[in-house]
Amino acid sequence: MNLILSPPSITPPPSRHSICTVRSQSSPNQTPIPTVPSPSLPPSPSAPTPPSAIIIGGGLSGLSAAVHLHSSSVPFLLLESSDDIGGRDRTDIVDGFVLDRGFQIFITAYPHARRLLDYQSLSLNNFYSGALVYCPDRRFHLVSDPLRHLPDALSGLFNPVGTLSDKLLVGLTRLRSLLTSDDDILTAEEVPVLDLLRRSGFSESMIDRFFRPFFGGIFFDTDLETTSRLFNFIFKCLASGDNAVPSEGIAAIPRQLAGRLPAGSVRLNSRVESIEVDPFGSPVVRLEGGDAFEAELGLILAVEEFEAERLLKIPSRVGKERRPARGTVCVYGGANRDTRVYFAADRAPVSDPVLILNGSGRGIMNNMCFMTNVAPSYGPPGKVLVSVTVVGAREGTSDEDLTTEIVGELSGWFGKGEVREWRHLRTYRIGFAQPDQSPPTDLMGRDPKVGSRVYVCGDYWSSATFDGALVSGTRAAKALVEDRVLLKDLKSS
Numbered sequence: 001m002n003l004i005l006s007p008p009s010i011t012p013p014p015s016r017h018s019i020c021t022v023r024s025q026s027s028p029n030q031t032p033i034p035t036v037p038s039p040s041l042p043p044s045p046s047a048p049t050p051p052s053a054i055i056i057g058g059g060l061s062g063l064s065a066a067v068h069l070h071s072s073s074v075p076f077l078l079l080e081s082s083d084d085i086g087g088r089d090r091t092d093i094v095d096g097f098v099l100d101r102g103f104q105i106f107i108t109a110y111p112h113a114r115r116l117l118d119y120q121s122l123s124l125n126n127f128y129s130g131a132l133v134y135c136p137d138r139r140f141h142l143v144s145d146p147l148r149h150l151p152d153a154l155s156g157l158f159n160p161v162g163t164l165s166d167k168l169l170v171g172l173t174r175l176r177s178l179l180t181s182d183d184d185i186l187t188a189e190e191v192p193v194l195d196l197l198r199r200s201g202f203s204e205s206m207i208d209r210f211f212r213p214f215f216g217g218i219f220f221d222t223d224l225e226t227t228s229r230l231f232n233f234i235f236k237c238l239a240s241g242d243n244a245v246p247s248e249g250i251a252a253i254p255r256q257l258a259g260r261l262p263a264g265s266v267r268l269n270s271r272v273e274s275i276e277v278d279p280f281g282s283p284v285v286r287l288e289g290g291d292a293f294e295a296e297l298g299l300i301l302a303v304e305e306f307e308a309e310r311l312l313k314i315p316s317r318v319g320k321e322r323r324p325a326r327g328t329v330c331v332y333g334g335a336n337r338d339t340r341v342y343f344a345a346d347r348a349p350v351s352d353p354v355l356i357l358n359g360s361g362r363g364i365m366n367n368m369c370f371m372t373n374v375a376p377s378y379g380p381p382g383k384v385l386v387s388v389t390v391v392g393a394r395e396g397t398s399d400e401d402l403t404t405e406i407v408g409e410l411s412g413w414f415g416k417g418e419v420r421e422w423r424h425l426r427t428y429r430i431g432f433a434q435p436d437q438s439p440p441t442d443l444m445g446r447d448p449k450v451g452s453r454v455y456v457c458g459d460y461w462s463s464a465t466f467d468g469a470l471v472s473g474t475r476a477a478k479a480l481v482e483d484r485v486l487l488k489d490l491k492s493s
């Protein structure tokens with residue numbers, strides 16, 4: 001059944017029987033889950049529970065929706081298919097090293113994150129404001145934020161990472177972004193980042209040595225096809241905040257949100273197989289295995305774009321041309337691909353907490369970093385965590401070949417003797433890192449309400465950033481709460 005009903009209407013649902021627990025069809029020993037029966041499930045007479053909203057997906061968007069519902073006293077159940085919350089923001093501990101599932105940087109100036117998260121308890125560790133660029137001359141050159149590292153910026157004015165005028169242009173772009181409101185940035189006329197940079201007057205060497213690896217690493221898009229709106233938004237956030245990682249890894253962010261939720265409101269290992277609508281007009285979600293939950297108060301779909309399309313049975317970008325996916329990422333909705341390789345070393349050849357970019361035009365590494373320079377907690381005492389990012393999942397290359405290639409490149413950068421002792425820890429291949437964000441985009445966020453009591457959120461619904469995911473989840477939950485208030489008013493009038 002197609003769940004996208006247009007236009008959405010708010011009508012009081014017919015009165016119904018009492019709420020009951022669902023009967024598990026798959027595992028009789030499982031603890032009963034509070035819900036109401038779907039049309040095909042006979043109502044159980046036991047354990048009446050109050051009606052609730054359902055959230056599908058425990059990534060940042062689902063969790064921020066959950067936090068808002070909870071603060072609005074709307075009971076809910078969050079269903080997450082995997083074995084933990086966090087979605088794309090998860091962290092593993094391997095041999096005492098803290099490994100984020102893909103290199104991720106949290107920008108403290110993200111406007112919604114600022115309001116929602118408690119930064120102090122995340123114990124953030126900042127990166128150097130700038131980057132070290134490995135250039136075609138086989139040497140490292142520093143690009144620095146002049147407002148935070150003036151002496152470094154001055155001494156780098158004539159280095160080969162772009163021209164003097166490029167460096168002045170960076171300052172100008174920084175100033176312009178700070179003077180423009182977020183709304184204006186997110187709704188401005190848009191072009192691909194590459195066009196914007198060329199039109200702005202940046203030289204090809206500045207683009208190739210700095211912007212391509214830097215923003216290409218952020219968007220997993222070294223062709224720089226991503227929208228200029230997102231570029232300007234990120235540029236502004238970088239100019240007004242810090243790049244950081246929590247001491248306990250990126251998963252500390254979703255964990256903080258989950259920590260605010262009532263006990264029992266999150267159910268893991270619960271993959272939603274389908275969504276239906278019951279005779280009362282309530283969405284009913286059915287899990288793999290047969291359990292069903294009625295979303296009497298509303299359903300918030302907080303899954304990846306391709307999964308939302310599967311569950312809603314329609315393309316999410318209705319009325320918009322479907323953009324070709326990059327590389328072989330088409331199966332995931334035009335998302336970019338990302339591969340991460342971690343190495344462990346006894347000492348880091350660079351001691352600063354700086355991101356290192358591959359501006360040489362050679363090799364497969366896009367950027368790398370000695371994570372323990374940024375956050376010592378990322379490694380056991382006396383050890384260094386090295387992380388390397390390659391844009392694209394490189395599916396045709398085995399882990400072993402990839403590691404050999406990267407070790408060869410690192411040896412060229414730092415010397416064979418330095419790299420010889422590094423030990424491979426783990427490789428993450430992430431087929432779906434981010435949705436395609438090339439123009440046309442709607443980064444202000446689309447209307448989360450897509451049907452009667454059905455709301456959608458997720459990074460693809462606004463911007464593929466932590467902030468975009470968080471803000472879209474809050475918006476979906478707000479829409480659900482507002483509809484409930486309207487519904488109450490209608491009932492009482």
Ligand SMILES: Cc1cc2nc3c(=O)[nH]c(=O)nc-3n(C[C@H](O)[C@H](O)[C@H](O)COP(=O)(O)OP(=O)(O)OC[C@H]3O[C@@H](n4cnc5c(N)ncnc54)[C@H](O)[C@@H]3O)c2cc1C
Nearest residue numbers: 057059060061081087088102105272433458459465466469
């Ligand atoms: C490697 C990598 C690096 C990144 N770096 C940055 C960065 O530096 N800065 C930045 O701002 N952003 C970054 N991002 C983007 C950011 O992580 C995402 O935009 C954000 O986490 C998306 O959150 P979400 O809730 O929209 O989706 P997700 O995190 O994908 O959450 C969706 C959840 O739904 C669950 N789910 C799916 N289907 C079902 C189902 N049928 N039933 C139940 N549950 C289901 C999934 O298991 C998942 O937990 C990065 C992403 C990756 C992968």
